[in-house]
Amino acid sequence: MSELDRNARFIEERIDESDIQRDARQHALELGLRPVSAATGAHLAFLAAASGARTIIEVGTGVGVTSLWLRRGAPTATLTAIDDEPEHLALAKRSLLSQGARPATLRMIPGRPADLLPRMTEAGYDLVVLGDDLAHVAAHLQHALRLVRPGGTIVVLNALNGGRVSDPARRDPITSGIRALLREFELQPDLALSVLPGDGGLLQITKRA
Numbered sequence: 621m622s623e624l625d626r627n628a629r630f631i632e633e634r635i636d637e638s639d640i641q642r643d644a645r646q647h648a649l650e651l652g653l654r655p656v657s658a659a660t661g662a663h664l665a666f667l668a669a670a671s672g673a674r675t676i677i678e679v680g681t682g683v684g685v686t687s688l689w690l691r692r693g694a695p696t697a698t699l700t701a702i703d704d705e706p707e708h709l710a711l712a713k714r715s716l717l718s719q720g721a722r723p724a725t726l727r728m729i730p731g732r733p734a735d736l737l738p739r740m741t742e743a744g745y746d747l748v749v750l751g752d753d754l755a756h757v758a759a760h761l762q763h764a765l766r767l768v769r770p771g772g773t774i775v776v777l778n779a780l781n782g783g784r785v786s787d788p789a790r791r792d793p794i795t796s797g798i799r800a801l802l803r804e805f806e807l808q809p810d811l812a813l814s815v816l817p818g819d820g821g822l823l824q825i826t827k828r829a
């Protein structure tokens with residue numbers, strides 16, 4: 621086992637998910653929805669807490685594994701959760717309420733991000749989390765850059781498309797498109813970028829204040 625794998629296992633095994641989080645994870649797996657790892661979830665909770673996030677958007681909420689972590693980090697933040705499957709959102713909402721979220725802080729919106737994101741408030745969000753709909757990630761990122769406030773952060777889950785982006789033999793349009801996006805964003809002086817390797821890759825972009 622490599623040092624990286626050993627460290628990842630060490631971290632993953634020490635993270636304590638609540639019963640509500642474990643149930644949501646189990647549910648996601650049963651539905652074939654790949655949830656974030658506990659380590660990624662804990663990192664997202666850290667980001668939400670460290671940034672003092674008050675307003676969060678999550679695109680591709682699924683049954684709420686990521687949302688539950690975000691709300692662990694920012695328990696009173698308003699969460700706008702978008703997913704094209706209303707049943708997923710209903711399950712996510714149930715778990716979030718069980719975790720103690722006030723109903724008024726949850727905006728569960730079924731639909732397509734391409735239709736919904738253009739209607740949301742410019743610079744109105746502290747944290748924008750984009751799920752791994754990588755076929756549309758370029759368009760979703762453009763919306764996210766408009767929606768996040770200066771100083772706010774955008775996170776893209778599974779941003780290295782599993783191990784594909786780092787594999788030069790992979791030249792499919794999605795993987796090549798992500799490489800091009802990374803190159804383009806690295807050159808933008810108004811953005812600070814970081815990519816973490818775990819869990820398919822976690823791209824983090826902060827719009828400089």
Ligand SMILES: C[S@@+](CC[C@H](N)C(=O)[O-])C[C@H]1O[C@@H](n2cnc3c(N)ncnc32)[C@H](O)[C@@H]1O
Binds near residue numbers: 648
């Ligand atoms: C992998 S699951 C979400 C996992 C979530 N990050 C978690 O940790 O629980 C992806 C979700 O995104 C939704 N989804 C995928 N593509 C979408 C799109 N274009 N518009 C809206 N929702 C989408 C799916 O319905 C699914 O619920």
